[in-house]
Amino acid sequence: MNATSPARKIRPVLLSGGSGTRLWPLSREGMPKQLLPLVSDLSLLQETAMRVADRLQFSQPIVIANQAHADLVAGQLRGLPGGPADIHLVLEPMGRNTAPAIAVAALLAAADDPQAIILVLPADHLIGDLVGFRQAVEDAGRAAAAGALVTFGIVPDRPETGYGYIRRGEGFAPADGCWRVAGFVEKPDLATAEGFVAGGKHLFNSGMFVLPAARVLEELERHEPGLVPACRQAIAEGRDVAGALRLDAAAFVRAPSISIDYAVMERTADAVVVPVDIGWSDIGSWSALWELTAKDAAGNAVSGDVLLDGASGCHVVSRGATTAVIGIADAVVVVTPDAVLVARRDRVQDVKGIVARLKARSGGGDPSPI
Amino acid sequence: MNATSPARKIRPVLLSGGSGTRLWPLSREGMPKQLLPLVSDLSLLQETAMRVADRLQFSQPIVIANQAHADLVAGQLRGLPGGPADIHLVLEPMGRNTAPAIAVAALLAAADDPQAIILVLPADHLIGDLVGFRQAVEDAGRAAAAGALVTFGIVPDRPETGYGYIRRGEGFAPADGCWRVAGFVEKPDLATAEGFVAGGKHLFNSGMFVLPAARVLEELERHEPGLVPACRQAIAEGRDVAGALRLDAAAFVRAPSISIDYAVMERTADAVVVPVDIGWSDIGSWSALWELTAKDAAGNAVSGDVLLDGASGCHVVSRGATTAVIGIADAVVVVTPDAVLVARRDRVQDVKGIVARLKARSGGGDPSPI
Numbered sequence: 001m002n003a004t005s006p007a008r009k010i011r012p013v014l015l016s017g018g019s020g021t022r023l024w025p026l027s028r029e030g031m032p033k034q035l036l037p038l039v040s041d042l043s044l045l046q047e048t049a050m051r052v053a054d055r056l057q058f059s060q061p062i063v064i065a066n067q068a069h070a071d072l073v074a075g076q077l078r079g080l081p082g083g084p085a086d087i088h089l090v091l092e093p094m095g096r097n098t099a100p101a102i103a104v105a106a107l108l109a110a111a112d113d114p115q116a117i118i119l120v121l122p123a124d125h126l127i128g129d130l131v132g133f134r135q136a137v138e139d140a141g142r143a144a145a146a147g148a149l150v151t152f153g154i155v156p157d158r159p160e161t162g163y164g165y166i167r168r169g170e171g172f173a174p175a176d177g178c179w180r181v182a183g184f185v186e187k188p189d190l191a192t193a194e195g196f197v198a199g200g201k202h203l204f205n206s207g208m209f210v211l212p213a214a215r216v217l218e219e220l221e222r223h224e225p226g227l228v229p230a231c232r233q234a235i236a237e238g239r240d241v242a243g244a245l246r247l248d249a250a251a252f253v254r255a256p257s258i259s260i261d262y263a264v265m266e267r268t269a270d271a272v273v274v275p276v277d278i279g280w281s282d283i284g285s286w287s288a289l290w291e292l293t294a295k296d297a298a299g300n301a302v303s304g305d306v307l308l309d310g311a312s313g314c315h316v317v318s319r320g321a322t323t324a325v326i327g328i329a330d331a332v333v334v335v336t337p338d339a340v341l342v343a344r345r346d347r348v349q350d351v352k353g354i355v356a357r358l359k360a361r362s363g364g365g366d367p368s369p370i
Numbered sequence: 371m372n373a374t375s376p377a378r379k380i381r382p383v384l385l386s387g388g389s390g391t392r393l394w395p396l397s398r399e400g401m402p403k404q405l406l407p408l409v410s411d412l413s414l415l416q417e418t419a420m421r422v423a424d425r426l427q428f429s430q431p432i433v434i435a436n437q438a439h440a441d442l443v444a445g446q447l448r449g450l451p452g453g454p455a456d457i458h459l460v461l462e463p464m465g466r467n468t469a470p471a472i473a474v475a476a477l478l479a480a481a482d483d484p485q486a487i488i489l490v491l492p493a494d495h496l497i498g499d500l501v502g503f504r505q506a507v508e509d510a511g512r513a514a515a516a517g518a519l520v521t522f523g524i525v526p527d528r529p530e531t532g533y534g535y536i537r538r539g540e541g542f543a544p545a546d547g548c549w550r551v552a553g554f555v556e557k558p559d560l561a562t563a564e565g566f567v568a569g570g571k572h573l574f575n576s577g578m579f580v581l582p583a584a585r586v587l588e589e590l591e592r593h594e595p596g597l598v599p600a601c602r603q604a605i606a607e608g609r610d611v612a613g614a615l616r617l618d619a620a621a622f623v624r625a626p627s628i629s630i631d632y633a634v635m636e637r638t639a640d641a642v643v644v645p646v647d648i649g650w651s652d653i654g655s656w657s658a659l660w661e662l663t664a665k666d667a668a669g670n671a672v673s674g675d676v677l678l679d680g681a682s683g684c685h686v687v688s689r690g691a692t693t694a695v696i697g698i699a700d701a702v703v704v705v706t707p708d709a710v711l712v713a714r715r716d717r718v719q720d721v722k723g724i725v726a727r728l729k730a731r732s733g734g735g736d737p738s739p740i
Contacts (some may be wrong), residue, residue: 025694120465307727309720322739323710324724327717328701336712340693340703342712347697350679354694357677369692 012052016123026338034124037328100255106213110316128279140210146174148272153203159193230255290315339369382422395709404494404626463619468561470625476583498649511582516544518642523573529563551641599635709739
């Protein structure tokens with residue numbers, strides 16, 4: 001069994017660069033999902049930082065965020081009750097997807113320790129089972145110490161068509177609970193997804209990784225030759241501002257905007273997956289958040305100054321105005337000072353179309369709540 | 371026929387004292403329905419004043435409003451494009467229902483002209499057919515000149531259970547188009563209402579009247595002895611403030627709070643009804659307003675900064691925040707800076723329950739959007 005500690009502490013890397021619109025109008029360009037307190041009094045970024053706060057298992061975290069959110073992110077990390085005051089904050093001048101961000105983190109980690117193993121965590125995911133999570137990280141760390149590039153695969157509880165899947169192959173001998181990756185599958189149709197759930201060999205692609213820093217840089221050098229040099233220069237010519245490293249924009253923009261999945265995981269021969277069932281959610285939509293939230297007997301989840309009369313299956317969030325919902329079923333109602341959303345719960349994915357329309361019209365000079 | 375003008379101009383009396391909650395959150399205690407521009411750029415009060423602006427048929431109107439709305443009402447009447455600058459504004463210190471308000475108007479009108487005939491109009495009704503309205507007023511004026519207390523009965527187009535009805539009796543010989551009132555009927559159940567529509571003898575009780583001022587005072591003296599003296603004293607001890615007559619509160623509060631229907635119309639032997647089909651609505655709910663509003667091909671009526679995606683049969687009104695509605699059918703969405711309503715269109719009557727709950731909790735000192 002894996003009850004003993006791994007030989008080396010793992011270096012957490014929190015990716016907080018995202019600026020999703022799927023929880024609009026609560027999430028905004030200036031206030032992305034990971035900075036919102038959605039499931040507790042802490043933001044998802046703070047929850048993620050607390051998840052790796054134990055310095056027996058984890059070393060100093062690196063947080064990579066967009067420069068536009070510098071003050072918010074720094075404030076949230078500083079304000080962490082009992083949390084790590086030792087976070088290394090790195091600011092991207094612009095989003096370039098996950099591969100450049102992970103390359104920057106791997107370069108910084110390898111500079112501190114050439115044998116460093118990094119744990120890459122999107123800062124906007126929820127993990128309910130902390131013990132299971134830490135056990136899985138330990139398993140993955142053992143595989144990474146043996147040279148593997150490890151991804152976490154979520155054991156599917158439903159035939160989800162909104163995620164990519166990982167097919168597991170043979171067991172990975174050097175570490176318990178680890179399997180070689182047999183292949184990556186793009187978002188499937190419903191029948192295919194149902195087959196995946198029944199078959200037991202497919203896992204949701206979670207976007208969480210455990211990677212030997214030197215190995216991932218090596219793979220990036222091979223598959224995306226310009227990427228690591230651009231990141232190395234962005235660090236070298238970056239500036240320390242108030243304790244945060246601001247990457248150099250002219251250098252960083254030369255790194256291709258590509259995901260770590262495309263750049264490395266789908267190309268390497270050494271991909272390994274750790275299947276996990278740890279109460280994971282990427283809170284990818286209002287309906288996902290509704291699922292996670294405590295509800296009354298009629299299935300309503302409410303937050304803020306809300307009055308219900310005959311509502312059922314509704315998620316009502318008000319940040320400001322008194323909000324009354326009468327006789328409505330299965331809807332999401334989100335009220336903010338400058339934007340309101342009323343959507344059928346099974347149509348919430350179309351929020352992105354609304355945001356796109358607002359973006360399109362904001363060119364005209366009108367202020368737009370995006 | 372009635373093509374000739376009546377011998378005497380009719381004195382309009384606009385009742386603007388109401389403070390309904392059925393269009394909450396757009397209508398408020400401080401901003402009642404009649405002061406809102408609901409169906410045009412003009413408020414319902416302004417529309418009503420414009421309806422009686424022709425000084426060939428109507429003399430100087432009297433507007434009776436609540437003192438709490440004094441500035442708003444005066445501003446709206448002053449701002450009337452091309453409208454009457456000669457309105458006599460009377461301010462009630464508190465609402466006492468329609469009988470005291472009409473008594474005050476009748477006393478003022480009779481002081482100017484002992485033979486005065488008044489046309490009582492709630493300021494929050496809509497009338498689509500102005501020509502038909504003016505013809506009906508002319509008919510009613512002829513009956514009033516013969517001593518009748520005339521009410522307008524709306525020819526029912528649906529088995530409405532939310533209104534009282536008037537049963538017409540024999541024709542009233544002195545005036546074309548006028549009938550003696552055979553009885554008043556409280557709000558009926560649906561089967562009864564369907565019988566009323568089929569039978570052709572029942573009319574909605576509209577709350578609009580044409581009354582000889584001296585006659586209505588005489589009837590009030592008989593049936594509610596304390597009412598007219600209290601109103602007379604409220605006028606005598608009232609003060610002129612900025613061109614408006616502020617009734618004396620200590621006197622006016624002694625007038626019983628009672629409707630003109632109960633106090634006079636249901637008791638007098640001289641009630642006459644003029645059936646009309648003049649595009650009347652009291653805009654008594656959000657669904658009634660939806661019926662009156664121009665709609666797109668999917669049945670949506672929108673006002674303000676609204677984005678729709680797959681909505682149908684919705685009434686969406688935003689006064690402020692950008693409002694997105696996705697995949698919702700047959701709902702009313704009303705957005706104001708401090709209150710939001712989302713209701714199924716066939717449940718909008720339950721808005722009053724929400725307002726009652728807000729009122730109940732406002733006792734605790736919290737500001738409430740009512």
